[in-house]
Amino acid sequence: MNVLDVALRVRGLEVNFYTYAGVVKALDGISFDIYHGEIFGLVGETGCGKSVTVASILRLVDKPGRIISGEILFDGEDLLKKTEKEMRKIRGGEIAIVFQDPMTYLNPVLRIGEQLTETIREHQDLTGEALEIDRIKRQKFTAKKPSKKRLEEVALRRAEKALGMVKMPNPETVIDQYPHELSGGMRQRVMIAMAISCNPRLLILDEATTFLDVTIQRQILELIKDLKDDLGCTLMIITHDMGIIAEMCDRMAVMYAGTIVECADTKKIFNTPIHPYTIGLLNAIPQPIGEMKELKPLPGTVPGLINPPSGCRFHPRCPDAKEMCSEVKPELRAVEGRHLVACHLYN
Amino acid sequence: MERKEEPILRVVNLKKHFPLGGRFFGKSSGSVKAVDGVNLEVESGQTAALVGESGCGKTTLGRAILRLIDITSGEIYFRDVNLLNLNRREMREMRMNMQLVQQDIQSALDPRMTIKASVGEGLVVYGIDKGKELREKVLSLLQKVGLGEEHLNRFPQEFSGGQRQRICISRALALNPKFIILDEPTASLDVSVQAQILKLLRDLQNELDLTYLFISHDLSVVRYISDEVYVMYLGKIVEKTETRNIFKRQLHPYTRTLFSAIPIPDPNVKRERLRLKGEVPSAINPPSGCSFHPRCPDTKEMCSEVEPELRAVEGGRLVACHLYN
């Protein structure tokens, strides 16, 4: 696996939301690359646009939002040019996503098994296996179409296999249970099982562990690391928790108010952060180990995106802002090697 | 902070069990032992942290201390006054001393009341101020938390999460309390906003000589704000120690696993991970003996039979674990 191959390439993605109060410029032309087989982290605070980015990749941006321009190349193909039918095949199939709150994404009146098989039947071709079983069981070699029951059986088996892969205790029992009978951690395992059941090439985790207890989160993070190695897929982790990024991600991008301000290897960003926002963010994180530094909060608040600050969106809060910063938007440029920063201090 | 003689808050063997089963027929098929015999002390001017995961009972404990819910048994001493002996009117008087900052910022402020009305409600209820004095008082409270006059007549929906939490804090300060319970006050806030709020809380504590009980599941945050830490598991305190000690070395196996589970925001650090088995058990049928034993990496035979008591060990630390008896 050539890690230098690009799995996902986003260029100039611009997304606006047209509300009664005005136009929300949610994404201001962002660009980043995710390489095959790596774990890529997207970190930022409320309103930075990480969820909109994910929605754009999956083409789930709905009214009043609209993708204005840009391209999203998934293994060379522009997702923004695909038809809805094509996207439906991709979602859940080649690109899978695990969301934050399993309770809202699991149907409370369907059993776990049914919800898993729904995804599986949608994206996988089960006829081969089903026909095989039909022939063995009915001993008819002329069957052309497998019976519905058989398809269901095959799907269920694959569902159980997926649950096994996420180390769910007692998968046979869980298949028949309803979401409310499971704990938060188990529900999230179900979501992950759903996501990996169709062998995605890109797995996106959108704040997937935010609602979980620390010890359960630890289990899930370990699980995800193991799964990624087993499946050989590319991972994109979206979170606000810098600890998760530091532990899990090979490369990361820092987002602020709809722009990407810094993008590089994780170690580089933590050891030598360049953008003033990244520095400020790292100074504001409470450290659980090591020496206790004084927390230095960033002054001010995240700007509203209806009338975002001109030029560099961070300039009102930046301790090193120059005159140029309020006039010209800084481009995301390489400072050294693959360390990219969008800041006039480094042009 | 100088240590005074008696702790400002003393909780003795507090129990809160929620009965299950129909109310009408009086038959209860067991109960949820949310808080099951907790002893707690907070020194005046200090911050004690109450740490644990969901379902451990910390939120219930906080509500019980403030007498927002009834307790099953136990005693709560605030400045040596047993709160359970007070009648309704006396308790109402006592409430001025003990306030709460809640976790859910979204619903903490009445969406139909202006900020001025919300923050000043306590003053109105107790008849302390009205009219112009009320306005002045509320304004000064808002200014203490970094807000201004332009915010007085606005509604909660117009503010960001961080601002709303500041408003809640100023509301808690309105009655000049000595003691404030902070229930996960920064849980839903961004990192940079969290840092601002934590700094604000520390400044206020120094300025007004406040005592905090800080409930949280986030150990990194606890490290910055608290002097002592109580670790709670399934309704019981399993360890208590000074904050600086607990981050260096944890005694109880649960505390150790908890600490080992935190993601470290430093990619250069490689840590030994203690794998924790299983899920948090239900509080309806807690495991026998030590309630942590099914998941404990160091469990012995005794642990499933005898419940360990919270005992003092080296350096004023308390642990409830057979490994230290």
Add this chain to the structure above:
Amino acid sequence: MESDSAKGLGGIIDRHKPFLQELRHILYLIRRSPLSLLGITLFSVFLLLATLAPYIMPYDPFKINLSGAFQRPNIEHLFGTDEMGRDILSRILWGCRISLQVGVTVVLISLCIGTILGGIAGYVGGAVEEIIMRFTDLVLAFPSLVLAMALSAALGPGLNNAIFAISITWWPWYARLIRGQVLSIREAGFVEAARCVGASDFRILFRHIIPNSLGPIIVNASMDFGWAILMTSSLGFLGIGAQPPEPEWGAMINAGRLYFMDKPWIATFPGLAILFVVLASNLIGDGLGEILNPRLRRR
């Protein structure tokens, strides 16, 4: 130290800025919903007619003129005349006042009763709640029209008795709705916070919980306005409720019933009036439902 902006007109506008923004937002939403716009327009027309009725009605609605009875709609009598020679247009206009007054009164009375009972039931809980809600169920078990008829008959004929009777049959709906709202709002953070600052149960219920419960109720109330008018008309049609010579629309239909085959205008115009008022009220109710639906709102 008060800044200058707090005083004067600027200060007044500043203080009410959130309210004005709300208004602008609501107007925006109304504009986007043509149906509610229609409803509001229609209703405003009726409101206007009701207010100006004494000044714009061409004839005295009670004046009998037997020689001029049964006239088809013509230049002098735009809606024709009824069996007593009274101008129907004037009677419709006067009936408009009656109907609108009835609608408002019924809704207000039942809203008050329902809110208080439902609020107490939801907040106090326990035995009190059980008693109130079972009583509510009892009243709801009767078909409302039948119950209203029975009460009206017991109280005797007349519009005021009809209003009272209908209000009595109406409050249970509100009680149920309010109780449901109270049950959920009771757990909200600001209720707990109010308790922390020593607020009494009374204050919490009437200052915090009920104002926040009224949202969905307003939608129902505006639609019920139309229903109340319909009920009154039904009672009037049945001869209970408003009595002749009151130009209540239902009673007018009842009177015109006998002549419907060859002199349809006597019953038709009051019927149309009822139709449009109820339609207007329903459209407004739907529109309000959309407006007050938090999911459709943006901050």
